[in-house]
Amino acid sequence: MHMKILHVYRTEPNEEVKKLVAILNEGNEALEFKLYEAKEDQDYDKLIQLIFEADKTISWW
Numbered sequence: 001m002h003m004k005i006l007h008v009y010r011t012e013p014n015e016e017v018k019k020l021v022a023i024l025n026e027g028n029e030a031l032e033f034k035l036y037e038a039k040e041d042q043d044y045d046k047l048i049q050l051i052f053e054a055d056k057t058i059s060w061w
Contacts, residue, residue: 003028006054008047010035010061017060024058 005028007021012034021030031054033047051057 003055004053005030006033006050006057007031008033008035008057008059010059012036013060021060 005024007024007030009032013021024030031050033050035047038044038047
């Protein structure tokens with residue numbers, strides 16, 4: 001089953017998180033939103049849009 005997955009990162013992912021993300025992304029379309037790089041309010045508008053477009057959203061804290 002092909003899903004659109006959104007990964008939201010609070011901090012830069014370490015190697016373990018990157019491995020888990022790779023496993024979860026297999027056979028799916030994946031997008032990333034890096035909160036640690038978001039500097040302006042419009043970034044959050046984009047995040048909300050991406051959440052509604054995704055089939056699944058995963059937050060990495």
